[in-house]
Amino acid sequence: MQVPAQFEYERATSVEHALALLAKYGPESRVIAGGHSLIPMMKLRLARPEALVDVNELTELSGIEVSGGELRIGALVRHAELLASAEAGALFPILADAERVIADPIVRNRGTIGGSLCQADPSEDLSAAFTAVRANAVIRGEEGTRTVPVREFFTGPYSTVVGPAELLVELRLPIREGSGSAYAKVGRRAGDWAVAAAGAELALEGADVAEAGIGLTAVGAPRFVAAEAEDFLRGGAASAERFEKAGFIAAGHCAPAADQRGPVDYKRHLVATLTTRALHRAAERAGG
Missing domain, CATH: 3.30.43.10 (Uridine Diphospho-n-acetylenolpyruvylglucosamine Reductase, domain 2)
Structure with a gap:
């Protein structure tokens, strides 16, 4: 036992x-x-x-609301609650995409958004999703409140900037006009940790990419970010050719490890494919 x-x-x-x-x-x-x-x-x-x-009785950490041009998600919101939120899904479809493939209904009914991020598992889905949309984490301590970009939240595997006497209380996602987002994942079976996954957000101005966000899961991307691929996309055409190129760039700048889920080459192939797929879907949603 x-x-x-x-x-x-x-x-x-x-x-x-x-x-x-x-x-x-x-x-x-x-x-x-x-x-x-x-x-x-x-x-x-x-x-x-x-x-x-x-902290299960802290109902003040359980809300989902739009305020000040942001979607605000309390750290104690359950995965199932976020998946069921029509408002969150309409503003950030990437969240619904990711929540649908997180574990199973039992975990989604009890597991929390804050717990997922604070666990900082390198294969965790929401970390890449919140990274892609450039969310901010609100952290409270006895001396006050501070806000940290999610891209600066993770300091390593299973390690975050939350101090020993601090609490993650909220995630804030800036709402951008003309944007769309998506998440794509490959696992060995339903509900499993990702072999590889990619999240993307695109803000379009006409036929061009005004801003791009790409988050990668389970493939050793520093702080879950595919920064080089984002830089390549920004300011260029939102075209299939450029999306495919961005996928190859993302695959070339991550550091997957060979394990029971697959060899390095296979994981890089997945990064390229899933990044391209997420970008296409994000662009469709931005235009629609």
């Missing part, structure tokens, strides 16, 4: 209470909401937190 090591458990009743508990228990405490990643790691003793701070 796999069982976690001994730990303390506290249930937070407000964001301020959660921050106080995190400060009380120090860097060996962990926040828990859905727990689908943390609990298995604790059972295998890959993670041995001294205290868990349960």
